[in-house]
Amino acid sequence: MNCEPLKAQLVDYLSRQLTAAEHAALTAHLAGCAECREELQAMERVWHTLGQAPVPEPGPQARPAFYAMLATFKDELETTPDYSLQGLWLRLRAWSIPRPALRLAYSLCLLGVGVLGGYWLNSGSKTAAADQQQLAALAAQVGEMRQVMLLSLIDNPSATERLRAVGYTKELPDPNSKVVNALLSTLNHDDNVNVRLATLEALTPLAQADATVRLGLVHALAQQDSPLVQAALADAMVQLQERRSVPPLRRLLKQENLDNMVKSKIEQSIQTLSDGPPAAPATPQRHDQTQFSPQPARAALAV
Amino acid sequence: METTSDEALMAAVRADDLDQLVPLFERYHGPLFNYLTRLTNDRETSEDLTQTVFERILKYRGSYQPTQPFKAWVYQMARNVHADYWQRQQKVRAADVDVAEVERTGGLRGAAFSQMRVNNHHDDLHEALDMLTVPQREILVLNRFQGFGYEEIGKLLGCTAEAARVKAHRALQALRKIYFAN
């Protein structure tokens, strides 16, 4: 009798993967075949020995190493704009853009980057530099499209969408004046406090380099009624060392029903702004002056 | 308590919610380390390789199709990581060992296992395992230690379930011969 097909079932017998019928047939054959019984015994021993081999456990450093790696990836994801086709596509999908035409335009722009990117990856080093240049140009176009997207979303009825639009500011290295105006308008007129706060947060870094934004923020002081935004604006003014904000801040102090916390925050801000930059080394003389004049008007007069 | 499926977690990772990799790490880093250690017989190397697997999961998360079983996908990745490592080892080895010697002992044998540690009463078994070809050892590891059925093994190795079954049988038979020859 040919034992080979049955011998091939021994592993399954050991790992209990035989059907009931197969199992019965094999058992019947084993009863009458010494050679197969011997084979089974030998296999069983190997199988058993294998099973007794100690289970290797990962060392204690595996987990910390993993978390460190994960943190690195998360940082990269947050800080670097992802120009890979996949990254852009994921963003595109996450945006849930309301206007089909815009979506189409944006997709076509992405397609351009993707095609060229693919071409660039496939082409040799000869043309790599030129193609990289073109890729950068297309990436700039994507930046422009982002501005358009921001403008289209910032009037969305959903506060979540508006927050998302404001969030795009971070990804715009050089927002145009339309974007800046839209953001300033949102800061002054959006009825959601969170959106206004996020807008202020997005505008403050821009104000470092952009005089329009700085002035916009100064004027915004008079427009705010939320204590949270008032306090955040006062903070921003200190951060920017914007002395022109002192008069509007003083006017805010005269407002009725001004929150007490905001009141002391504004007083503190006026004080700091009038004293000059806190980081600047203060001469002893100036320090004395400050002490003797509790209401310095130097900065306010300078405006 | 309902647990989120591997596939749902990986789909979230794919959509840049990287924290969802944490539960997947908890579920798989043990088994993957186990698998790689049994293939390489080297703890330190296997720890590195396991880390590399998770690194690749993050790097290539976009290539995961939510319809495919995560387990199959991640083991495929682990196989590739091991294959890359093995090839590197092969090159290092070829650089300082007579190539003819490698040829003679069989291309798939031994190269990665020169650093094997023989330090306990399972020495014989390790030695026997090390004398198998990598594909033979792999199929035994998958079948005996990783709880893979023939269907899954077939998918992973790119053959039918039946072929996987035959291979598993032959591998065990080869091991038996080596083990009992000593």
Ligand SMILES: [Zn+2]
């Ligand atoms: Zn027989």
